Amino acid sequence: MDFIIFLIIVLVFFISLEKLLRKRLGIQKQKISNTPGKKVYHWGKGVIVVVFLCCLPYAITLNDLMMRWFWIGYLSILLGFEAFIQWKYIRDSK
Template sequence: MIVGPEREELTEDGKGVDLWGKVILSALGIITFIFINIENEAMKWFWILFVIAAFGFQSFVDWKYLKESKRYIVSLIVLIFGVTLVYFLV
């Protein structure tokens, strides 16, 4: 396994930052998706930017608040796969 057998917990500060960041990203994504009329090509780029923002934020939180862990590498790999999938499938 890339990051080791044990899953480490975030610190209390990390949990707060993680929660608020995910709430803000989710709210922005939902509001943008519902209220802005986006055409096909623009929708693809919206999803690419959303995947980059979401997994980039997750990688940052893992890197910042899990100093002894390499879990952020998994988030970066998922980011690359996610952007590739959205680019070629949407």
């Protein structure tokens, strides 16, 4: 229970920090759906999700440590893909 409360506090902290930094630096948030990369983003995200859903039954049979690495890998690939698409199609984002 304490871990969940800790995660919620960390999440609120990072969301607040992002909003504060965006306001201070004058950065407007842009959506990928307003760029030509909309189709690439949706297709890429769909492919990643389908591949990991196909691997999920195998990952469930593994021990807890391997299951954690499965989710860490999934989130790393998904967020890395999203960061690449933002870099490619939204030039103002860093």
